Amino acid sequence: MSPGKAASLSLLAGRRILGAAAVLLAVVLADLPAAAQYVGKVTTGEKETPELRSVAVLEWTGDEEKPQASRLVPVTVFDGGELQDGGIYLARPWPLAVVPEVEYELEQDGKPVGLFDIRNAGQQMGSWVGFGSWKPMPAAHPKLTAKELAKTRFDDDDAQSGEPVLHRKHPADAAPSGGSGSSSGTGTDSGGQAQQPSDPDRPVLHKKDSGSDTSNSGSGKNGSGTSTSGAGTSGDGGSGASGSASSTASSDDPDRPVLHKSKKSAPADEASVDPVAGDTDPDRPRLKRGKSTGDAIPVAPSLMGIPADLHQEVAVSDAKGRPAHPWDYTWSNAEDEAKMKSSLEDIARTALGLNPPPAPAKAAGTRTSTRKSTKPAPPPPVPLVGEQFRVFELAYGSGATLVLSAHTDGPPAQQKFVTLIAQPDLYGNVLVLKKNVTDGAHLDEAPRMHLIDAVDALADNRGELLFELRGATQRQFALYRVLRGQAEQLFVTGGGQFGTASSE
Numbered sequence: 001m002s003p004g005k006a007a008s009l010s011l012l013a014g015r016r017i018l019g020a021a022a023v024l025l026a027v028v029l030a031d032l033p034a035a036a037q038y039v040g041k042v043t044t045g046e047k048e049t050p051e052l053r054s055v056a057v058l059e060w061t062g063d064e065e066k067p068q069a070s071r072l073v074p075v076t077v078f079d080g081g082e083l084q085d086g087g088i089y090l091a092r093p094w095p096l097a098v099v100p101e102v103e104y105e106l107e108q109d110g111k112p113v114g115l116f117d118i119r120n121a122g123q124q125m126g127s128w129v130g131f132g133s134w135k136p137m138p139a140a141h142p143k144l145t146a147k148e149l150a151k152t153r154f155d156d157d158d159a160q161s162g163e164p165v166l167h168r169k170h171p172a173d174a175a176p177s178g179g180s181g182s183s184s185g186t187g188t189d190s191g192g193q194a195q196q197p198s199d200p201d202r203p204v205l206h207k208k209d210s211g212s213d214t215s216n217s218g219s220g221k222n223g224s225g226t227s228t229s230g231a232g233t234s235g236d237g238g239s240g241a242s243g244s245a246s247s248t249a250s251s252d253d254p255d256r257p258v259l260h261k262s263k264k265s266a267p268a269d270e271a272s273v274d275p276v277a278g279d280t281d282p283d284r285p286r287l288k289r290g291k292s293t294g295d296a297i298p299v300a301p302s303l304m305g306i307p308a309d310l311h312q313e314v315a316v317s318d319a320k321g322r323p324a325h326p327w328d329y330t331w332s333n334a335e336d337e338a339k340m341k342s343s344l345e346d347i348a349r350t351a352l353g354l355n356p357p358p359a360p361a362k363a364a365g366t367r368t369s370t371r372k373s374t375k376p377a378p379p380p381p382v383p384l385v386g387e388q389f390r391v392f393e394l395a396y397g398s399g400a401t402l403v404l405s406a407h408t409d410g411p412p413a414q415q416k417f418v419t420l421i422a423q424p425d426l427y428g429n430v431l432v433l434k435k436n437v438t439d440g441a442h443l444d445e446a447p448r449m450h451l452i453d454a455v456d457a458l459a460d461n462r463g464e465l466l467f468e469l470r471g472a473t474q475r476q477f478a479l480y481r482v483l484r485g486q487a488e489q490l491f492v493t494g495g496g497q498f499g500t501a502s503s504e
Contacts, residue, residue, distance in 0.1 A: 053078040054086055054097045054317040055457050056130075057466070057477060058106060058116055061309050065114075065134060069303035072116060072130040072315060074098055075466070075477045076457050076491055083457065083479075083491045087127045094121040097317070098130030104315035110327045110454065110463070112137055116315055119299040125474070127493075131299040306470075314453045314466060327454040327463050329393040329400045336428070341389055343430040344404045344420055345381070351418045351437050352408050354382040385409045392454045394463040394482055400424060401482050403451050403465065413440045419449040421465070421480070421487045433487040434480070440472075447471040455479075457491070464490055 055076045062068035074086030074097035090096040098121040106114040115135040121128055331337045349355045356379065384406035392401045400423065407417040419436040438446040447469040454463040457479055465480045469492070478492040 051080060051318070051320050051459075052096070053457070053459050054102075054104075055455055055466070056086060056097060056104060056315040056317070057452055057468070058104070058313045058315045059303065060134075060311050060313075061303065061307055064311070064313075065136070067134065070116075070131070070134065071124070071301070071303045072098065072104065072118065072132065073477070074128065074130070075493055076479065078458055085493055085495065087493060091128070095128050098128055102130075102317055104317045106134075107314045107316060107455070108453065110325045110456075112324060113313075122301050124301070124304065129301075131301050133299065306475075312452050312468070314455045316455065318459070320459075322459070325456060325461060325463070327392045327394065329391045331391075331400070336424075337391065339428075340391075340400075340402055340422075340424060340430055341404070344389070344402060344422060345384060345387075345406075347430070347432060347435075348384060348404060348406050348418045348420060349382060351420075351435065352384075352406070352416045354384075354408065388451060390451060392463060392465070394454060394465075395461070401465075402430070405449070405451055407448075411440075415440045417448040419451070419467075421482065423482070423485070431485070433482065433485065443470070443472040444474070447475070449478075452477075 054074065055078075056072050056074045058070065058072050060067035060070035074089075074095060077084045077086045077089045077097055079089075086097040087095055096102075098118055100118050100120055102118045104116045104118070105112050106116060114137055117132045117135060118130040119132040121130045123129070346355070385408060387406040388404065390403045392403070393399070394401055402422045402424075403420070404422075405417075405419045407415050409415070416437070416439045419434075420432055421434040422430050422432045425431040436446075436449045438448050450468040450470055452466040452468055455466050456462065457464050457466075462481075465482065465487075467478050467480065469476045469478055476493045479490040480487050481490045
């Protein structure tokens with residue numbers, strides 16, 4: 001045998017052995033239990049989309065339930081990874097946060113107080129805003145009384161026991177009084193109980209139908225009940241009908257007058273234009289009566305600028321329902337709150353220059369009078385104008401976070417503004433985490449910080465402080481996170497550096 005033929009036979013034998021081994025391996029794997037087989041990572045092929053959470057500020061004038069004018073300013077959109085600017089996020093053409101039919105939940109201290117539906121959007125002061133209507137929160141289901149709860153419990157016990165129980169029949173289950181049984185003997189009798197099929201030859205009593213009863217009044221009837229007049233008119237002027245007294249509508253006199261509801265004729269269309277004879281041009285313009293609907297919008301923008309009586313409230317839109325998280329802090333001792341507030345007010349007066357300067361120290365060498373001089377009583381503290389004091393618990397068990405804002409009195413250009421973010425330290429004193437001080441002449445360089453409310457912008461069950469950075473000609477909204485004894489700016493709308501100069 002030649003070497004080439006021997007090599008071919010050896011290769012063929014090797015292929016047969018590999019094929020038999022493959023078949024044997026398949027049989028062995030088929031006999032193994034399914035739990036021992038690893039199928040690898042199962043992929044559904046569906047791309048997971050993040051759950052968006054939008055935070056906005058509702059601004060209105062007048063009553064909240066029936067505002068004179070309102071608008072919704074988008075602030076942030078959380079896409080599952082980071083915060084996006086709600087005023088420009090997916091603007092096609094308007095941002096996603098103010099697309100019509102988007103519903104926002106209005107919150108005060110983390111508690112839902114109403115709903116706001118977006119109808120249309122527009123631009124104001126260089127940013128997108130939404131217009132819509134306010135709606136109250138859906139009413140909760142009424143609570144059952146103790147008697148109703150007991151009745152429900154007894155009914156459930158009866159249903160679960162399987163024993164027959166006598167119940168009083170409801171009036172709604174009773175059959176109508178004028179109904180008659182069917183010819184087969186089935187149906188419902190006057191007592192509301194179903195009749196069983198019976199002998200068809202058995203006589204059955206039926207209630208006489210009032211409609212088939214003939215009237216015995218008049219001179220046209222004899223003793224047997226049949227009519228004796230063929231013409232249908234009795235001698236005494238009465239109407240003796242040839243049929244039953246309850247005749248159908250088809251046998252009425254056609255000349256009898258009938259009352260109909262009056263209908264006012266539509267006014268003539270004086271603005272209509274008659275077509276010209278022989279006009280076949282489809283592109284010929286024609287006058288039509290009515291108003292154009294091209295520019296009609298459901299809700300017209302009515303709130304412009306920043307009026308003096310402007311109210312603001314947090315609005316949150318989230319496709320996923322989340323439990324309410326109130327941000328109110330409960331003090332263990334009411335005196336602690338008064339102490340913290342007094343300390344913050346004293347720091348604010350010092351920042352605004354309202355506290356009197358300290359008394360000058362006496363020069364060395366001056367003789368002191370032997371007579372004891374009484375110290376004059378300190379003057380009362382200067383009141384703060386527009387004071388706003390809030391205490392939050394931004395996370396469960398995180399302690400108190402205090403925010404105080406105030407300003408001085410006088411012309412707007414000469415007013416001074418202060419905002420303080422603080423927390424109690426280990427010794428019960430006030431620790432200021434952030435202080436913002438500015439005046440009316442430098443608002444565009446250092447805007448004032450106006451607190452809106454606390455809000456959970458990242459859907460992590462932790463609250464952030466939402467501020468409006470208001471300048472003389474522009475404004476922004478900023479989120480601050482208070483954590484580990486620091487108040488850091490987490491996000492600011494617009495993406496610019498407006499407002500950073502006021503940070504201390």
